[in-house]
Amino acid sequence: MVETSGAQADIGIIGGSGFYSFLDDVIEITVETPYGPPSDSLFLGEVAGRRVAFLPRHGRKHHLPPHRINYRANLWALRSLGVRQVLGPCAVGGLRPEYGPGTLLIPDQLVDRTKNRVQTYFDGEPLPGGQIPNVVHVAFADPYCPTGRKAAISAARKRDWEPVDGGTLVVVEGPRFSTRAESVWHASQGWSVVGMTGHPEAILARELELCYTSLTLVTDLDAGTEAGDGVSHSEVMRVFAQNVDRLREVLFDTIRELPDTQARDCLCTTAHDGWNPGIDLP
Numbered sequence: 039m040v041e042t043s044g045a046q047a048d049i050g051i052i053g054g055s056g057f058y059s060f061l062d063d064v065i066e067i068t069v070e071t072p073y074g075p076p077s078d079s080l081f082l083g084e085v086a087g088r089r090v091a092f093l094p095r096h097g098r099k100h101h102l103p104p105h106r107i108n109y110r111a112n113l114w115a116l117r118s119l120g121v122r123q124v125l126g127p128c129a130v131g132g133l134r135p136e137y138g139p140g141t142l143l144i145p146d147q148l149v150d151r152t153k154n155r156v157q158t159y160f161d162g163e164p165l166p167g168g169q170i171p172n173v174v175h176v177a178f179a180d181p182y183c184p185t186g187r188k189a190a191i192s193a194a195r196k197r198d199w200e201p202v203d204g205g206t207l208v209v210v211e212g213p214r215f216s217t218r219a220e221s222v223w224h225a226s227q228g229w230s231v232v233g234m235t236g237h238p239e240a241i242l243a244r245e246l247e248l249c250y251t252s253l254t255l256v257t258d259l260d261a262g263t264e265a266g267d268g269v270s271h272s273e274v275m276r277v278f279a280q281n282v283d284r285l286r287e288v289l290f291d292t293i294r295e296l297p298d299t300q301a302r303d304c305l306c307t308t309a310h311d312g313w314n315p316g317i318d319l320p
């Protein structure tokens with residue numbers, strides 16, 4: 039374990055260990071936040087000349103279930119390193135028959151069906167420095183960064199992996215999978231894919247004025263979409279393993295296409311315009 043201060047990164051990836059383990063010269067650092075420790079150390083490396091911080095969302099031993107992830111600490115830690123653009127790959131279930139295993143969908147909308155997660159930095163809880171956040175209501179009509187989405191879609195096409203451009207990710211509490219009735223209901227609403235970690239990552243990123251782009255990999259058809267035995271954990275892991283290499287290539291190509299931090303001109307950068315959050319962002 040190497041502990042350093044002053045380390046910097048521009049782009050963050052919250053995902054599995056498969057995304058950084060092959061990089062040379064990775065620096066592992068621990069980051070403390072006012073919200074406690076993030077899921078694991080952060081791993082700093084370089085991709086296409088960009089400084090990237092990787093954070094294993096579930097911890098490197100995959101010991102954190104979706105409802106136990108310290109989402110606030112994760113986003114705060116990334117921002118404190120200088121990260122302003124975040125990519126969040128995740129495994130999801132397909133809610134339409136045409137979104138079978140291996141589908142890459144870049145959502146443009148989100149429905150939050152989580153139940154017990156802290157999903158704001160502005161809940162009146164004082165920070166250790168004594169600062170008390172103001173009561174604020176962040177605009178979230180478009181939850182994902184339009185620039186990041188465009189970059190991800192372009193990167194996938196270059197790898198001959200035609201992605202689904204847009205759709206709604208419904209995020210459930212987990213850790214269990216949906217019942218057939220829940221799944222049928224999700225599909226009947228017109229939602230596209232179902233996952234367990236895409237929220238509150240997206241809103242916490244927006245509250246910190248970070249760009250956040252979700253790349254969802256369909257690992258299974260959800261219970262209501264097929265007549266079989268429903269989703270199994272082993273099937274999800276098998277399909278994810280099959281696709282992790284090309285997903286990593288798409289992620290790295292996406293990084294190549296992201297603008298420089300200073301050149302961002304998307305809506306994410308103005309989330310605080312017109313109000314005072316009452317806390318200093320790292």
Ligand SMILES: [Zn+2]
Pocket residue numbers: 183184185186248249250302304305306307
């Ligand atoms: Zn953005």
